[in-house]
Amino acid sequence: MKKQNLPVAPQTLQKVPVAFDLSADALNKWESGIRAEIEDDNTISILDPIGIDYLTGEGVTAKRIAAALRQIGNDRDVTVYINSPGGNMFEGFAIYNLLRNHGGKITVKIIGIAASAASIIAMAADELQIARAGFLMIHNCWLHAVGNRHDFRATAETIEPFDLAMSDIYATRSGLDKNVIISMMDNETHIVGNDAVEQGFADSLLPADVVTKQKESDPNSSIKKLDALLAKAQLPRTERRKFIQELKTSMSSAASESTPCAASDVQINVEIGSTAKLSNSLKGILK
Structure with a gap:
């Protein structure tokens, strides 16, 4: 046509x-x-x-x-x-x-x-x-x-x-x-x-x-998947934006407070801490 x-x-x-x-x-x-x-x-x-x-x-x-x-x-x-x-x-x-x-x-x-x-x-x-x-x-x-x-x-x-x-x-x-x-x-x-x-x-x-x-290694793809999960839970866009921004800020702060000499341990601690924060936050949102 x-x-x-x-x-x-x-x-x-x-x-x-x-x-x-x-x-x-x-x-x-x-x-x-x-x-x-x-x-x-x-x-x-x-x-x-x-x-x-x-x-x-x-x-x-x-x-x-x-x-x-x-x-x-x-x-x-x-x-x-x-x-x-x-x-x-x-x-x-x-x-x-x-x-x-x-x-x-x-x-x-x-x-x-x-x-x-x-x-x-x-x-x-x-x-x-x-x-x-x-x-x-x-x-x-x-x-x-x-x-x-x-x-x-x-x-x-x-x-x-x-x-x-x-x-x-x-x-x-x-x-x-x-x-x-x-x-x-x-x-x-x-x-x-x-x-x-x-x-x-x-x-x-x-x-x-x-x-x-391509392999979805871009961190933004994970953020978008989290956004989709929150949207399915009927969380308004403004609240999703606030939650994701707080999560990103928390992860950034945790990484910046770490010492360079223990990089591998730091990464593990950051991931564990961020995962725990995410889990606790999601429990409140998706209950």
Whole structure:
């Protein structure tokens, strides 16, 4: 499908009093070590949460993607690799529009998961390929809001058109009836590789040798897994951020107080102390 035949995603200039969050299920299923086997100078990799990741300060933003497209050049074809658990819907819409409006051909390759906002980005392709073990996850906007009943009512009314816009994009891309798409979004649907092709979301399956899996040695991957566990326990994002920051501070302090002459013992003590602190803290949170 030519990407220009897809709907333009809405943009909002209105300040909406919400915080978008990652689905705990998507976070749990996201393997951050999955990478493309080969990348070149016309490749864009979307391998992190969409928007600024509050855990690491990293993330995929429209500003970053716009800069990458400028560097590649508007008339050149672009390959976009995606392995992302989703994130900020507004950033996702903005990135979708950037790719949709690009002059060259956009080939999207889902090498892992394209969930939530990342699944919207994936739709902005002239050609969409997906790994056999990869999957899309589509749902309604996932967010946190604060305020009284009037604020919540206003937030729901503000967000509803964006859910409908997502359903338009999915329906146009797949050819499925819009009511079917709305039902899939209401039920938070995971669509594996073969099904994504059969249902029209993707054009073909990726060859297995396109994808490689790196060892997740980055400490951030462990932090993200802890965040997923806390999210599954229904701990609000603000509390998760506070807890993880306190844990990181505690581990850093323990390491700095150690003497260099007993490095191996220090490491063991730090790990034991940190594990004990984590265990005690989690008992209070997950009880």
